Amino acid sequence: MSSANAVLRKPIETPAEPEKRVRNRAATEQAILDAAKRLLAEEGFQNFGINAVARGAGCDKQLIYRYYGGLDGLVEAIGTDLGGWVQDRIPDDTGGMFLLTYGDLMERLALLFLDALRADPLMRRIVAWEVSENTEQVRRLSEARSKALAGWIERMRGSLTPPKGIDTVAVNAMIFAAIQHLVLSATISGQCAGLALKTAKDWEKAATALKRIVRGVYG
Amino acid sequence: MSSANAVLRKPIETPAEPEKRVRNRAATEQAILDAAKRLLAEEGFQNFGINAVARGAGCDKQLIYRYYGGLDGLVEAIGTDLGGWVQDRIPDDTGGMFLLTYGDLMERLALLFLDALRADPLMRRIVAWEVSENTEQVRRLSEARSKALAGWIERMRGSLTPPKGIDTVAVNAMIFAAIQHLVLSATISGQCAGLALKTAKDWEKAATALKRIVRGVYG
DNA sequence: CTTGCTATTCACCGGCTGGTGACAAGTTGG
DNA sequence: CCAACTTGTCACCAGCCGGTGAATAGCAAG
Numbered sequence: 001m002s003s004a005n006a007v008l009r010k011p012i013e014t015p016a017e018p019e020k021r022v023r024n025r026a027a028t029e030q031a032i033l034d035a036a037k038r039l040l041a042e043e044g045f046q047n048f049g050i051n052a053v054a055r056g057a058g059c060d061k062q063l064i065y066r067y068y069g070g071l072d073g074l075v076e077a078i079g080t081d082l083g084g085w086v087q088d089r090i091p092d093d094t095g096g097m098f099l100l101t102y103g104d105l106m107e108r109l110a111l112l113f114l115d116a117l118r119a120d121p122l123m124r125r126i127v128a129w130e131v132s133e134n135t136e137q138v139r140r141l142s143e144a145r146s147k148a149l150a151g152w153i154e155r156m157r158g159s160l161t162p163p164k165g166i167d168t169v170a171v172n173a174m175i176f177a178a179i180q181h182l183v184l185s186a187t188i189s190g191q192c193a194g195l196a197l198k199t200a201k202d203w204e205k206a207a208t209a210l211k212r213i214v215r216g217v218y219g
Numbered sequence: 220m221s222s223a224n225a226v227l228r229k230p231i232e233t234p235a236e237p238e239k240r241v242r243n244r245a246a247t248e249q250a251i252l253d254a255a256k257r258l259l260a261e262e263g264f265q266n267f268g269i270n271a272v273a274r275g276a277g278c279d280k281q282l283i284y285r286y287y288g289g290l291d292g293l294v295e296a297i298g299t300d301l302g303g304w305v306q307d308r309i310p311d312d313t314g315g316m317f318l319l320t321y322g323d324l325m326e327r328l329a330l331l332f333l334d335a336l337r338a339d340p341l342m343r344r345i346v347a348w349e350v351s352e353n354t355e356q357v358r359r360l361s362e363a364r365s366k367a368l369a370g371w372i373e374r375m376r377g378s379l380t381p382p383k384g385i386d387t388v389a390v391n392a393m394i395f396a397a398i399q400h401l402v403l404s405a406t407i408s409g410q411c412a413g414l415a416l417k418t419a420k421d422w423e424k425a426a427t428a429l430k431r432i433v434r435g436v437y438g
Numbered sequence: 439c440t441t442g443c444t445a446t447t448c449a450c451c452g453g454c455t456g457g458t459g460a461c462a463a464g465t466t467g468g
Numbered sequence: 469c470c471a472a473c474t475t476g477t478c479a480c481c482a483g484c485c486g487g488t489g490a491a492t493a494g495c496a497a498g
Binding site: 023024025028059060062063066 | 474475476477478
Binding site for chain 1: 389401
């Protein structure tokens with residue numbers, strides 16, 4: 001093509017404009033990580049693979065191998081990112097509320113966690129993944145998540161002493177398990193064990209039940 | 220190969236003995252269904268497909284199309300089978316116990332369900348499937364399961380009236396959600412939210428916590 | 439035996455997957 | 469200008485997937 005031609009022609013974007021990807025490793029790495037998180041959040045872990053991520057990031061899959069050492073490394077990077085999840089999603093102050101009792105604390109924690117999980121599709125997919133597969137990938141992701149969560153609860157607890165005579169670890173595990181399954185089930189099917197979970201009013205019912213359970217145990 | 224050779228040779232079973240599958244449609248259908256259930260229970264829904272089931276049943280996948288109309292039909296057949304699950308796994312009498320209060324009832328129900336789910340890998344896989352994917356297949360399976368369960372609870376409840384002023388549907392949904400997630404998480408990773416779930420003693424702790432929660436709500 | 443019917447298997451297709459080796463396009467330094 | 473390195477692309481592989489059309493094997497009635 002002559003240069004004259006180039007000048008005369010209006011620079012109409014050809015539809016398949018390659019967009020001239022700039023040579024920038026850091027940006028590409030970020031694009032890959034973002035694509036991976038988006039894909040996992042939106043499509044779930046079922047169709048989560050090298051090809052899909054590369055397609056989503058608009059680059060060649062080879063780069064995923066180069067920069068992350070394959071899917072495993074990429075998943076691990078997601079897990080690292082996840083460390084900051086709790087801090088981003090959940091305030092670590094008491095919201096100006098005085099938490100006088102352990103029951104106050106747990107009620108607030110439970111409701112915060114419920115809302116945070118409802119608002120975060122990526123986290124939900126990871127939780128579903130955790131109970132579906134037992135690969136090294138998922139195990140690491142799971143660890144990162146539970147560690148972050150445990151740390152947050154610990155900080156939140158402050159100097160409050162748990163009640164005597166109650167196995168708080170076991171009881172809290174049940175409570176968090178309930179929240180997780182409730183939110184997962186609701187997201188997929190709009191209900192859980194016969195309880196509709198679509199409208200705001202439905203969720204108020206769930207929150208009330210949750211509070212009742214927490215208060216029933218911790219007073 | 221000469222016939223003399225055949226006579227001289229001891230009838231050692233060749234490793235790839237075709238086993239001369241007998242011509243029996245009913246038996247084949249059953250073999251397919253069994254293989255499907257076994258595969259789903261043991262491997263999970265991830266690698267659950269036509270080819271895998273056919274391999275497991277030791278027949279050609281074509282037969283799955285012919286007899287069940289494809290994977291969907293097969294899954295539906297599993298769902299139908301599942302209808303009898305509750306009856307098989309959970310006694311519908313009160314075990315010689317007098318259930319005087321709604322709390323008595325729910326405590327017993329919760330513990331029975333916990334044990335039943337722990338003992339049934341197929342059911343666990345299905346529950347995990349339910350919170351991971353939202354296809355027509357899974358939806359039907361999910362419906363069959365919840366319907367059977369609801370019916371069982373209804374029968375079990377008998378003439379006992381639920382307490383006033385408590386949203387039992389919501390509270391029970393939370394309780395069953397807790398049980399399901401607890402068991403799923405335990406099966407995959409041996410723990411749930413920091414609570415170890417491996418030894419019998421661990422499970423006793425969980426049962427105690429569950430009882431405490433139920434009693435906390437229903438007295 | 440021959441003619442059907444049914445159960446079962448076989449061979450093949452296109453498409454997608456994870457994975458790899460070679461190559462092109464820029465960038466930097468001598 | 470050339471050489472060396474980094475970034476990115478492409479082409480290709482074997483393997484599995486779901487799905488389909490045709491052939492084969494056993495049985496039963498005529």
